[in-house]
Amino acid sequence: MVKRFAVIGNPIEQSRSPELHFAFAKKLGIELDYQKRLAPIDAFASHVTDFFAQGGSGMNVTVPFKEQAYALCDVLTERAQIAKAVNTLWQQDGKLHGDNTDGQGLVDAILALNWSLQDARILILGAGGATRGVIYPLVKAGAKQIVIANRTLQRAQQLQSDLKGAVPEVELQVMELTALSGEFDLVINATSASLTGEALSLPPELKFHHAYEMAYGKPSTFIDQAKARGVPHTEGFGMLVGQAIEAFSIWHGVKPELKDFL
Ligand code: ATR
Numbered sequence: 001m002v003k004r005f006a007v008i009g010n011p012i013e014q015s016r017s018p019e020l021h022f023a024f025a026k027k028l029g030i031e032l033d034y035q036k037r038l039a040p041i042d043a044f045a046s047h048v049t050d051f052f053a054q055g056g057s058g059m060n061v062t063v064p065f066k067e068q069a070y071a072l073c074d075v076l077t078e079r080a081q082i083a084k085a086v087n088t089l090w091q092q093d094g095k096l097h098g099d100n101t102d103g104q105g106l107v108d109a110i111l112a113l114n115w116s117l118q119d120a121r122i123l124i125l126g127a128g129g130a131t132r133g134v135i136y137p138l139v140k141a142g143a144k145q146i147v148i149a150n151r152t153l154q155r156a157q158q159l160q161s162d163l164k165g166a167v168p169e170v171e172l173q174v175m176e177l178t179a180l181s182g183e184f185d186l187v188i189n190a191t192s193a194s195l196t197g198e199a200l201s202l203p204p205e206l207k208f209h210h211a212y213e214m215a216y217g218k219p220s221t222f223i224d225q226a227k228a229r230g231v232p233h234t235e236g237f238g239m240l241v242g243q244a245i246e247a248f249s250i251w252h253g254v255k256p257e258l259k260d261f262l
Contacts, residue, residue, distance in 0.1 A: 001018050001055075002031050002032060002033050002214060003031075003032050003033070003057040003058075003059055003251075004032070004033045004034075004035075004055065004056050005021060005032060005033065005034040005035075005039045005056070005057055005059065005060075005063070005126070005251065006035045006036065006051060006059050006060070006176075007034070007035075007036055007037065007055060007059070007060040008037040008038075008039050008047060008051075008059055008060070008061055008062070008067060009036075009037075009038070009039070009061070009062035009064070009249065010038055010039055010041055010062055010063075010064065010067060011038070012036045012037065012038045012062070013036070013038075013212075015036055015062060016240065016246060017034070017036075017060050017062075017223055018034045018035065020240070020241060020244040020261065021034040021244060021248060022034060022100070023261060024245065024248045024256040024261070027256055027260060028252070028254055028256060030252055030254075031058070035061070036119060037051070037059075038071070039065065040243060041064070044068045044069075044072075045068065045072055048072060048089065048096075048173040052089075052091045053095070054151055056125065056240075057090065057091075057251060058088070058089060058090040058247070058250075059088075059089040059090075059220070060087055060088055060089075060244075061087050061088070061089060064088065066085035066087055066100075066129065067084065067085055068087055069085070069086035069089060069098055069099075070083075070084055070085050070086040071110075072086075072096060072098075073086055073089070073096050073097060073098035073140070074095040074096050074097070075092075075095050075096070075099075076097075076098050077098070077099040077100070078136075079099065079100050079103060079104070080098050080100040080138060082132075082135075082136045082163065082166045082194055083100040083102070083103065083131070083132055083136070084129075084132060085100055085102075085129055085133055086098035086099065086100055086132070087099075087100055087102055087243065088100070088101050088246075088247040088250060088251075090250065090251060093244075098101060099246075099247075099250060100133055101242075101244075101246035101247050101250070102130075102133045102134065102239070102243045103133050103134040103136060103137030103138065104137045104242065104243070104245070104246050105137070105238075105239045105240070105241070105242030105243030105245070105246055106134050106137065106138070106188075106212070106214070106239045106242065106243075107134075107137045107138060107140075107141045107242070108238075108245070108246070108258050109234075109236075109238030109239045109242045109250070109258065110141075110212060110238075110242070112180070112242075112258045112259055112262065113232075113234060113237060113238070115186065115210050115232070116142075116144055116185075117138065117141040117142045117186075118122040118141075118142040119143075119144040119234060120140060120142065120143050120144060120185040120215045121143075121144060121145040121147075121183070121184045121185050121186075122143050122145065122146050122147075122185065122186045122187075122188065123139060123146075123147045123149060123180075123182075123183060123184040123187045123188070123206075123207070123208065124147070124149070124187075124188045124190050125149050125150075125177065125187065125188065125189045125190060125191050125200065125222070126148075126149075126150060126190035126191035126192070126235040127150035127152070127156040127159045127174075128155075128190070128191075128192065128215055129154040129247045130138045130190040130192075131159065131190040132159060132162075132163070134188070135163055135172075135198035136163075136166060136167060136192065139167040139169060139170045142172065142225070143170055144170065145170065145171040145173070146170055146171070146172050147173045147174070147175055147182070147184070148160060148165075148172070148173070148175070149174070149176065149177050149180055149258045150173040150174070150175075150176070150177055150179040151176075151178075151191075153174065153175075153176045155177070156174040156176075157174050159174075160172055160173070160174050162205050168204055168230075176189060177200075178203075180202060180203050180206045181203065181205040181206055182206065182207070183207040183208070184207070184208045184209070185208070185209050185210060186208065186209070186210040186211075186212065187202075187206075187208040187210070187211050187212070187226075188212045188214065189211070189212070189213045189214060189215070189220070189222040190214050192215075193221070193222070194215040194218045194219070194220040194222065195215050195218060197218070197219070199221040200221050200222050201221070201225070202222070202225050202232070204260070208226075208229075208231060209231060209232070210231060210232050210233070211223065211225075211231050211232070211233040211234075212233070212235075212236070212239075213233070213235040213236060214239060215234040215235060216235040216236040216240065217235070217236045217237075220235065223235060238258070238262055241258060241261050241262060242258055245261075254262070
């Protein structure tokens, strides 16, 4: 029987996960089914339980359910434990397993651009779930220094104190968004500003050499500023493909090539 997969979220119509998983499957000669599932905000857990009880093989989880998915799992990977969020589910020996492939998706997308992460000095804008999910994979990929800059400094400090034990090998610092300065190899915009159509202004004293916008398909004042400075820049479609590839490889044991799908 063809294995069944799904992506669950609310809203879900916008999700590009089915087209990506079908594209990987076609390229690798695997047959699968992959549907979108809309779950009511208060009925996430029962939808997941029903899906696996009915023989589903794996699920991707998107906004706003990644934290609930984390709480639901019996077994978590190390990176999911650190992210405190899960975007990939599967069942094994009667237990619900969860992983978070977002951070590795970002790392793979950055490396596919031939931007180096080895000994990199990285500035991450924002201190929400998106930032939490990517720090550990960036450190494992070789980052030397990570600065978290946030509008609300206290939230960045909280994240720093939560994560520093998990990544002792990196210098993890915090800054207030308005007080940004220094020079970085890479700046990652992990705020939700572009998603909500808000402007983000970077001070001229801030120097950087590469710019990654996690959002995609939205006007981004962050990308505008990278362009104005002549800095190589990209938006988050590569990360989306990267996280999907990583989920696919967990479920199917084979890993599609990122560059084939960009
Ligand atoms: P996500 O899970 O996508 O990270 P989140 O947890 O709601 O979403 O976090 C959103 C992040 O974007 C926060 O760091 C937020 O800053 P605050 O902690 O100060 O709220 C940041 N953010 C959202 N809108 C912003 C804006 N217009 N300018 C700067 N930062 C913004």
